[in-house]
């Protein structure tokens with residue numbers, strides 16, 4: 001047994017940490033939080049040059065072809081920022097969808113560009129009847145000759161504003177699962193509008209289709225009805241990387257609270273001396289470690305080709321909850337200063353809520369866990 | 376024991392009078408923005424005007440003595456007023472004011488007769504809206520560590536220093552504050568309590584950028600500020616309770632801030648969330664029929680009922696002048712943590728809908744999105760949850776060698 005990172009992973013971790021420090025300091029993140037895409041062309045270019053946008057993409061398609069754990073190391077460091085932007089959606093979830101479901105031609109067309117940052121993938125699954133189960137995909141694509149016609153709305157789509165291509169889950173048949181197809185929709189396309197949703201959610205959008213025409217060649221993999229299977233396969237591998245992002249976030253928030261509890265003095269002593277403050281921090285650390293080790297084990301299972309489903313659901317259920325609770329604890333510890341925008345803690349609080357449901361909320365994954373355990 | 380408030384014919388007549396008066400005097404176009412930061416100056420003006428009209432009848436602060444501008448009414452009458460205002464979604468006072476609720480309570484206990492006659496009527500009749508200036512960058516929970524300094528100069532005091540997390544949207548007429556008057560004296564014996572007219576030269580008010588400015592519980596301020604005092608000259612008459620006696624004066628409003636006055640307000644967000652689940656369909660059926668959401672609804676219901684009853688109990692104790700000890704801080708603690716719990720249950724039940732203010736998609740016009748932020752921010756005003764626990768433990772006789780008593784409200 002050895003639970004440490006490899007030297008190469010330590011190196012990657014250090015270089016991402018350096019990047020986040022240099023390119024995405026708090027002031028930059030506070031500004032990016034308010035933008036529709038959460039990124040800039042310069043940031044995209046730099047991340048592409050470092051090989052990070054293609055980290056999971058095989059070398060044959062212009063990527064770095066690294067392991068899930070490697071990708072998790074990258075995202076854990078980004079989570080510390082917390083760095084916003086379409087990196088997870090495009091380079092992890094989107095890329096995995098194309099890898100699992102795309103035809104050779106689609107892989108060649110999309111993946112090298114994703115790695116270069118010239119193509120940004122968005123993933124549009126959820127709708128007004130929100131949920132991450134196949135029944136929730138209701139948007140119909142009607143086949144007419146050599147194209148499909150779509151009208152309807154995809155809702156709470158992460159990073160759609162940054163996307164050049166949207167991978168849309170649509171209904172082409174009535175079977176709850178077997179009736180779902182993934183379409184690659186280019187942005188812009190006539191009749192397609194992407195709109196940022198205002199509120200405490202960051203880069204989450206509405207995608208509206210009004211008589212949108214998509215060529216039949218846009219079906220991912222060229223065959224109808226495989227969409228949900230592809231989505232499940234890709235999500236199984238993408239989720240632990242999203243979890244790793246949240247582990248990084250939890251770590252950053254714990255670090256903030258520890259630093260503050262050492263330096264903030266009230267009643268003549270650092271507040272960390274108060275057992276009540278210690279209790280908050282201990283609960284935070286326990287959440288952090290639960291998130292970290294459930295995530296790492298799931299990653300190890302994926303990389304070593306072991307059955308990973310139960311571990312993935314476990315990690316997702318634990319980690320989404322952990323991020324919310326760790327932020328709550330940090331707010332208790334920081335009190336007033338923590339709700340001042342410039343302090344930076346609320347960047348995390350916002351993301352802990354906005355990422356809570358992405359790819360399934362804890363309740364969904366608890367249920368899937370019981371299924372995966374064969375109960 | 377009787378939870379039902381039964382009304383005498385005299386009280387029923389009072390209700391009829393209040394109802395008719397409100398029908399004639401509550402402006403029909405009062406708006407309550409879901410985010411209090413969006414209250415316009417014009418709307419604020421209407422609320423102030425309503426406050427002054429209520430104040431002229433002694434109904435703004437109905438249980439205060441009439442000789443100082445209150446209504447001299449008993450709890451039962453005050454409840455009738457609150458109930459009738461509640462029909463308009465209003466409460467007393469109909470805007471954020473630290474004056475009547477906290478400041479006036481302190482002046483009533485600690486002010487001289489002359490001071491009561493000068494300060495209380497404008498506060499209690501709604502002429503002045505008042506902010507409380509307690510916290511400083513170095514003094515939050517440890518309020519007694521304030522550094523802002525007042526130095527006597529003839530018949531004035533000269534004040535210098537900085538306060539944070541102060542006030543509300545649209546300014547105030549009067550500020551009250553706790554400052555150092557004797558830097559040599561021991562802790563708690565070095566402070567004094569002042570009423571400061573907001574328009575004195577040398578006062579600078581700068582807005583703070585917060586996640587939002589307050590939580591469910593009191594009237595939400597909408598905005599907080601940093602306030603700087605630069606050689607502000609305040610007449611000595613504005614010192615309440617005597618020099619270096621400020622900490623004692625503060626115990627009165629701190630007791631109230633720690634929940635000691637109780638709470639008889641409905642949990643508007645919880646109620647509207649429950650109503651929303653009963654009337655909104657998802658996947659073709661009402662949300663309330665989804666077994667998961669149903670569980671969540673029950674959990675929200677139970678939590679809000681417990682806080683309601685703790686609030687009612689404490690309100691009764693305080694207004695019926697019964698002995699109190701730990702009940703105030705208990706209410707404050709439970710209200711704060713329950714709000715955060717409720718916010719997270721709603722997040723779980725309604726998904727990302729909870730986080731948007733989008734006109735097309737936001738449930739309840741964005742009320743839930745604001746509550747997500749407000750429940751986090753609301754942990755802190757009036758003392759952190761930890762501090763409420765500290766006080767509660769002292770009142771239970773386990774925090775210190777001597778059991779601490781509740782602060783004086785009368």
Ligand SMILES: Cc1cc2nc3c(=O)[nH]c(=O)nc-3n(C[C@H](O)[C@H](O)[C@H](O)COP(=O)(O)OP(=O)(O)OC[C@H]3O[C@@H](n4cnc5c(N)ncnc54)[C@H](O)[C@@H]3O)c2cc1C
Nearest residue numbers: 271274332333335336509510515516540588755756759761
């Ligand atoms: C929205 C909002 C509105 C506010 N409105 C006003 C206002 O109108 N006027 C005003 O004067 N102030 C106001 N405040 C300030 C508020 O009263 C303080 O934020 C609060 O008292 C906590 O102080 P602090 O933020 O300095 O935290 P700190 O006191 O620094 O606390 C940091 C941490 O240490 C813990 N801690 C401190 N002492 C102890 C102890 N003895 N035992 C155990 N734990 C301890 C706290 O619980 C917390 O976890 C407001 C604050 C907010 C956020």
